[in-house]
Amino acid sequence: MWTDFTEYIIKNYSQSSRIVEVGAGHLQQVACKLKEHLKVDIIMTDIKPYHDKIILDDIRQPNLKIYKDAGLIYSIRPPEELHPYLEKVSRITGADLIIKPLSTDSINTTGKMDLINYKKAVFYKTSFK
Template sequence: MWSDFTEYIIKHYSQSSGIAEVAVGHFLQVGCDLKKRLEVDIIMTDIKPYHDSVILDDIRQPDLKIYKDAELIYSIRPPEELHPYLEQLSDKLGADLIIKPLSTDSIHTRGKMNLINYKKAVFYKKSK
């Protein structure tokens, strides 16, 4: 399933100037795979980074300089209370937003997000 999610991002954003994963937590698989497979700037952020490749940032008060080139903001299983902040960040940047929630979570954003079923990957996307 993660390979399908990564494949979708590669297929649609390989020509972008930047991609940012927000609220990475301890799951680096997708971000690291994208870094290996794309010649695009991949940024990973978290409020409590546990790995050297993850940048410290609080999505509730984001440092916009970190994300300045991002054409895609995505987050894997973010807490529902962060959904509006992810949407605000993508709106400020004019970037697409992908949220891959837990299967039991719903999406809490102002704008409409489309449900995407790509092979075995299921997620929500809002285009700029």
């Protein structure tokens, strides 16, 4: 399942200088694959870092230095109450935003997000450029 999602990011963001995953948690297959295939700064953040490669950050009160120059901010299965904060940081930084919700979740943003069906991956995306 994560292969198609990762492939989409690789195809569309290989020229970015930075990609940030918000809420990395224990699921790091995507970030690890991106690190293997891209010469891009891949940053993982979480409010409770699982290990030392994840940066402590609360998207509700973000350290904007982490997101500076990001071409993409993405989050896998974030709680719906965090969607507006993800949108706000993406808007401030000018980064694209991808939210990969659980299949039963809806999107809770003020702006329009496009539903993307890429092979077997389904997610929402918006651009603030």
